[in-house]
Amino acid sequence: MATEIHASVLHAAKDLRVETRTVSPPAADEVQIHIASTGLCGSDLHYYSHFRNGDILVREPLSLGHESAGIVTAVGSSVSNFQPGDKVALEVGLPCEQCQRCKQGRYNICKDVRFRSSGKCFPHFQGTLQERVNHPAKWVYKLPEELSMDVGALLEPLGVALHAFRRSLMPENATVVVFGAGAVGLLCAAAAKLRGAGKVVIADIDAGRLDFAVQNGFAHASYTVPMRRGKDIDESLQIAKETAEEIGKVDGVGEVDVVFECTGVPSCVQAGIYATRPGGRIMLVGMGHPIQTLPLGAAALREVDIVGVFRYANTYQESIDIVLQAQKSSEGPDFSKLITHRFAGFEDAVKAFEMASKTKDADGKLVLKVVIDSSEDAKARL
Incomplete structure (x- = not known):
């Protein structure tokens, strides 16, 4: 029997509405999950602000959200590894599982993948800003009791960082530089640090974020990127070289492996290429300008590999292990501190999205990761 639920639904740019939907009982291979915690990410913000994400247009009302954890409320007839009451995280990209990429284990680049809250596939695969969703049990993961729902939601962006780390082929005791101290940059720094990097330097224009990164164990040291812009490409590349040289002087960094x-x-990106040692790698994690002018000669002549990163594959269990490892470490990081702002219920979704678009709140507090709490006792807990 179908159940009525509430959902946050985007109808146009900055037009979020709370609506009633129905959810059917789970299919044989599915579990039904009451979504308790959903983190907002950059793609969600693009859809909210522009009703598009780059070239991807929203063509029908869409529930956003894909960084989520919740409680199992019902299980399908063929599901034996979950039961109502289990605390779980959702992997929300469903690949075809038949193409060559899927068979290679690289299902994140399956051309037919359906990803919740993305406008790429049509009809759109609705996101997790709904009270309940049915999801294939294969793509659901039990959370240890000591992990909170908020940290369970963070496993999705942590998967991006872990996937980037794997593709980096980072040598043991490596020197690492991370450009960008937002949530994904902080998670990349943490993944490298917890997986054996000898020194992790994080770079950003925001000194407050850098202080957060070092003080909370996400990185060993930091570099504040100066707000310098060249008047032409030659001057811009010279500034990038100088930035790379200055990073090399931070805390005796020297040459950078990754x-x-x-x-x-x-x-x-330019500074990253110049900073990387001969034979090193620069990982393109950030989804920024689609067309860029890069010093490819500086990369090619030193055999610096430029490697793309898109989402993640086969990361959830190791991401859980990374968080548990961090909790046992005296040096951190404390992943829960990435959650800087929480809002209760879909009625406050607009406030949540508006907060997520800022770098600091009205009190001057850093905004890193904003979470919408849709648990049954959300308002009581806040």
């Missing part, structure tokens, strides 16, 4: 570029800003 750069995680999490901004997508051309000046940072």
